[in-house]
């Protein structure tokens with residue numbers, strides 16, 4: 558395997574050269590596009606706890622675990638992967654960064670975690686696809702006041718990309734996804750709902766590109782519920798409704814997490830580079846809004862409207878006394894307490 562040295566955050570990493578053109582066909586997986594995901598994770602660990610005992614489950618070549626030690630203030634890190642070639646490369650990377658408090662272990666992750674109950678302050682799960690098969694073991698291996706850091710790249714399933722994907726989502730998450738202009742928020746809320754079923758609440762959840770990422774701590778019994786959506790007039794409401802006011806049959810997503818997707822106080826502690834700051838600012842603004850957003854392009858298409866700048870639409874809604882903000886889920890999206898009719902009016 559041809560490798561080269563890359564820099565990410567404070568880490569020097571030996572990575573397969575093919576990672577930069579075709580990360581999905583490497584003997585050892587490394588996706589440079591996930592740098593932001595890893596950078597947010599490091600910022601979250603720093604905000605959560607200094608001196609944490611960390612398990613970087615599914616570590617591949619150790620990028621995350623090494624960054625947790627170098628930048629996240631981790632006291633010690635165990636990197637785990639079932640692929641022997643990944644562990645060989647992770648060990649080279651640990652040596653390259655002169656780290657004595659990081660080790661790499663070749664093992665199936667669930668087997669590794671099951672042998673270490675209540676051992677870690679922070680458990681990372683970054684699988685190919687759904688994280689669901691790893692959650693029970695991760696939860697057991699976490700200390701009582703620990704944090705779960707989970708990435709799910711099964712967005713096609715969580716967003717009901719196809720009929721078969723929706724079935725997979727129902728099987729993995731016990732929740733119905735729907736295809737609509739705010740599918741990505743539904744995906745994130747189904748994902749958070751799964752964590753809630755283990756007694757966890759989100760402190761920071763975000764969506765980007767092909768994944769949802771969430772950080773969870775143990776919490777009170779969560780509010781799970783449903784969102785109903787009308788594909789004809791684009792109305793959306795919380796709860797399970799059979800028919801829309803327009804008479805059309807509603808589609809129902811859920812059960813999913815209806816509470817706040819971020820903890821405001823925790824967000825204030827998350828410090829990072831400009832991109833992290835921008836994400837955190839958007840997430841802060843989104844708190845206190847209904848559990849869905851409107852994609853203004855979809856509303857314009859549905860109502861035959863020419864379209865307006867997001868900022869103007871927000872101003873128009875605010876002028877009528879509604880709350881309205883941008884959302885990290887979509888550059889053309891807004892979160893508002895207004896209904897679809899008022900959103901359409903703000904676009905006229």
Ligand SMILES: C[S@@+](CC[C@H](N)C(=O)[O-])C[C@H]1O[C@@H](n2cnc3c(N)ncnc32)[C@H](O)[C@@H]1O
Nearest residue numbers: 586615616617620638639640665666683684685
């Ligand atoms: C998406 S990659 C991890 C990427 C890595 N966390 C990063 O940020 O670069 C998933 C990794 O999980 C490993 N893997 C898959 N199933 C596993 C299992 N059951 N136990 C341990 N490792 C596993 C694969 O070998 C692969 O390296």
Ligand SMILES: [Zn+2]
Nearest residue numbers: 787790801803
């Ligand atoms: Zn309707």
